Amino acid sequence: GIEQAGQEFGEKFDFELYNYTTDDENYEDFLRSVAQKEYDLIIAAGNMFIEEQVRTAADYPRTKFAALDSAVPGLTEESNITCLTFKENEGSFLMGAAAALKSKNGKVGFIGGMQLPVIDKFKAGYIAAAKYIDPDIEVFENYIEDNSSGFSNPDKGKEIATQQIKAGADVIFQAAGGSGAGIIEAASLQKIFVIGSDSDQTLIVPDAQKPFVLTSMIKRCDLAVYETIKSLVNQELKGGCREFDLRMFGVGYAENDYNKSLIEEIKPRLEEIKAKIISGEIKVPTN
Known part of the structure; x- marks a missing residue:
């Protein structure tokens, strides 16, 4: 998804990839160290650390967070968290x-x-x-x-x-x-x-x-990531949850x-x- 976005919007955004492992510092400290770099968007994968993502997002309101494969209740379009979930x-x-x-x-x-x-x-x-x-x-x-x-x-x-x-x-x-x-x-x-x-x-x-x-x-995590970056580039990224289903080709069989x-x-x-x-x-x- 990042590669596709890079090919399409390469002149409009740069990205860096961070890999977290349990051998590193605890996840919240890790995420906060990334947030301190003032990215426009941080895409965090996995649903095991959603509470840490929510707390971090609250302290960095100018950064948008995309929680890939995670659901957060109570979000609105004004939230700086976008959940990317799948059916x-x-x-x-x-x-x-x-x-x-x-x-x-x-x-x-x-x-x-x-x-x-x-x-x-x-x-x-x-x-x-x-x-x-x-x-x-x-x-x-x-x-x-x-x-x-x-x-x-x-x-x-x-x-x-x-x-x-x-x-x-x-x-x-x-x-x-x-x-x-x-x-x-x-x-x-x-x-x-x-x-x-x-x-x-x-x-x-x-x-x-x-x-x-x-x-x-x-x-199709790649599709979710691409659509999120596309929305950011077009200044259309909103808070809340976006669910990818069969109709959207978000899930399927190999x-x-x-x-x-x-x-x-x-x-x-x-x-x-x-x-x-x-x-x-x-x-x-x-x-």
Whole structure:
């Protein structure tokens, strides 16, 4: 998104990229050190530190903050925070449909990193769609941990995925961040399908695992970032929340050279369901 904006508005803005890791100072101190440089806009990714972002934004009212993948209640157009959120439940509905359509056992699984409202949206859409396709389908659901370590524990992810596979799941949808690597590994070892989240995970796994990644629920963070920078450049950026959905191509399913043959037979059904979600004929739950 930044690259696209750079190509289009290169003469109108400059940017710097900062990477925060837990080895650094605490997040709020880190964010404040960036805010002190008086940027017009700071885009902060992730929903784990939203309270720190809100406090920092309050102390730097002349800087606009875009909270990527985070929701803040009570914002107005005059706020200096813009939330960039996604309808993960809509994209995940397509994943649940894909899982149910490809399942031979009538049993599928969901594994989340930890219980958060955003992860519950993934789960809700997925389960609703699986039941939409097959009312009798069995859906296993697990969270890896009850804290943020659930997004960085691939060994635990592999263990839980193996348990679901032993119980009969032949498709697993993971929304577990770094733990997803273990889930994908377990699925490939047992030769069942796995569905990725956020980005096209077929493109980042080892070659031996690619045949088992059915698809991924794509979340277009690049689109959200580009649209935010575009609004800033055009002096149209307002506070509040902006949600990116199927209609806006903010979420969707991955298709690439590796999985094209895997989803070829179910793609017409996925497109039919997608159209019904966009039209409002299918109402997708959020929890």
